[in-house]
Amino acid sequence: xxxxxxxxxxxxxxxxxxxxxxxxxxxxxxxxxxxxxxxxxxxxxxxxxxxxxxxxxxxxxxxxxxxxxxxxxxxxxxxxxxxxxxxxxxxxxxxxxxxxxxxxxxxxxxxxxxxxxxxxxxxxxxxxxxxxxxxxxxxxxxxxxxxxxxxxxxxxxxxxxxxxxxxxxxxxxxxxxxxxxxxxxxxxxxxxxxxxxxxxxxxxxxxxxxxxxxxxxxxxxxxxxxxxxxxxxxxxxxxxxxxxxxxxxxxxxxxxxxxxxxxxxxxxxxxxxxxxxxxxxxxxxxxxxxxxxxxxxxxxxxxxxxxxxxxxxxxxxxxxxxxxxxxxxxxxxxxxxxxxxxxxxxxxxxxxxxxxxxxxxxxxxxxxxxxxxxxxxxxxxxxxxxxxxxxxxxxxxxxxxxxxxxxxxxxxxxxxxxxxxxxxxxxxxxxxxxxxxxxxxxxxxxxxxxxxxxxxxxxxxxxxxxxxxxxxxxxxxxxxxxxxxxxxxxxxxxxxxxxxxx
Numbered sequence: 001x002x003x004x005x006x007x008x009x010x011x012x013x014x015x016x017x018x019x020x021x022x023x024x025x026x027x028x029x030x031x032x033x034x035x036x037x038x039x040x041x042x043x044x045x046x047x048x049x050x051x052x053x054x055x056x057x058x059x060x061x062x063x064x065x066x067x068x069x070x071x072x073x074x075x076x077x078x079x080x081x082x083x084x085x086x087x088x089x090x091x092x093x094x095x096x097x098x099x100x101x102x103x104x105x106x107x108x109x110x111x112x113x114x115x116x117x118x119x120x121x122x123x124x125x126x127x128x129x130x131x132x133x134x135x136x137x138x139x140x141x142x143x144x145x146x147x148x149x150x151x152x153x154x155x156x157x158x159x160x161x162x163x164x165x166x167x168x169x170x171x172x173x174x175x176x177x178x179x180x181x182x183x184x185x186x187x188x189x190x191x192x193x194x195x196x197x198x199x200x201x202x203x204x205x206x207x208x209x210x211x212x213x214x215x216x217x218x219x220x221x222x223x224x225x226x227x228x229x230x231x232x233x234x235x236x237x238x239x240x241x242x243x244x245x246x247x248x249x250x251x252x253x254x255x256x257x258x259x260x261x262x263x264x265x266x267x268x269x270x271x272x273x274x275x276x277x278x279x280x281x282x283x284x285x286x287x288x289x290x291x292x293x294x295x296x297x298x299x300x301x302x303x304x305x306x307x308x309x310x311x312x313x314x315x316x317x318x319x320x321x322x323x324x325x326x327x328x329x330x331x332x333x334x335x336x337x338x339x340x341x342x343x344x345x346x347x348x349x350x351x352x353x354x355x356x357x358x359x360x361x362x363x364x365x366x367x368x369x370x371x372x373x374x375x376x377x378x379x380x381x382x383x384x385x386x387x388x389x390x391x392x393x394x395x396x397x398x399x400x401x402x403x404x405x406x407x408x409x410x411x412x413x414x415x416x417x418x419x420x421x422x423x424x425x426x427x428x429x430x431x432x433x434x435x436x437x438x439x440x441x442x443x444x445x446x447x448x449x450x451x452x453x454x455x456x457x458x459x460x461x462x463x464x465x466x467x468x469x470x471x472x473x474x475x476x477x478x479x480x481x482x483x484x485x486x487x488x489x490x491x492x493x494x495x496x497x498x499x500x501x502x
Contacts, residue, residue: 007355010055011363019056020063020360024367027064028375031071037084038068038270039326039433040215043207044397046334054338055356061331062357063364066118069270069307070372073110074379077103086270086306089278090299097296108237109244109296110303111372113252116245117304118365120256121263121311126358129318130347141455142463145448146472147320148441153479165430173438174445176201183443184450196410203333205402205414206439210432211326212398213419216391218426237376248300251281259305263312263325270306270325277305311361318342318354321444326433329440 049057072084180200259273281301323329402415456462
């Protein structure tokens, strides 16, 4: 109770409330611009978070990402261009309804069910995180090693059908994580006698490079053409919303819980949650034909799930220090920079920070309603501005952020190098997300591996002694083997001779 009261006092400070408001507006602006993701918004906020206290820093990330995920629905509905990947699952459905004169209704549903989905996910986060933390305090470095490996595995197999490219990106991230001093001996690795690399590759600069620079380059090379914007009557956005909430309450609860669960899976993310809920909505619909043509059921399901997943991703991040997605990967890095160590010990050592995160989630999702309504009203003139005109200021903004971390040009060089690498990866179909997760989790894997090896004097069989460690190891190995077995079975099926007709 003392920690909760302290958290309320911290969040109620004017600096924190202004940070939440400013970050919310920034998130709405980024989410409204097609192609600029919530992850990019988070990465651009990190340099400013360096100068804030821990509560304000995390509050800025929570508020900006919640707003950006919703705001991605605005260009998706009006232009058929998803503002964020989380809106891609239902962008054609939303745009088709908008062109038939239902743009206000669709945007109203997006706004209200995004806020409700975020609130539901936060309730699950508040209920599940302390319970899991009590159990996690009994875990050793062996269990945390296998949890880290499981998180890395899920990050690969959730990127899509091209598992080799996802694995290559993850291995690249792990390689980048080894730059700097060795964990156990402090011996320099891959530093090339450069003292700037003794503490590893600058994390903030690398994040800005991986997520901001590729989008800037891509936009300047191919600015694209924006389509016509349907007319939106702001007065009709909330019309009939009470009836819609009552009618689709079970869809909302089902998809919100699905989104929270998917978000809690390391590597899941809002886009995966949206696709899962959207596909489930179609399969469970009583009238698939009406669902395809004029139904709003799929939009309700998907938009509830992607916002709920944001809260779910914080469950493994706070309890096990394993990021649920790239946004929480950045947040974990910020917590480390603020000398706040995520994991079960945070409930004992920094409980006030934890409760402040919970309170911020509630505030951000409640604030989404009025700010989202204003964003929808301003969406049409904003979306008519040529997107390529915004890229030069964003590049300057990114350079200033990379420089401000250590007041060094080395940060700008790191940002540009990682940006070019990220652009090359995306152009060749190699996802950037696993690489970033590898950078964040590589140190965690190494620390727990080396700690465990020192404990058992190098005896690898001891990694399977404890029951929970054995179960996690078995599940991790199953995640590795299952896609390989499925590919082998398909290969053998293709090579099998066809049965001649009787």
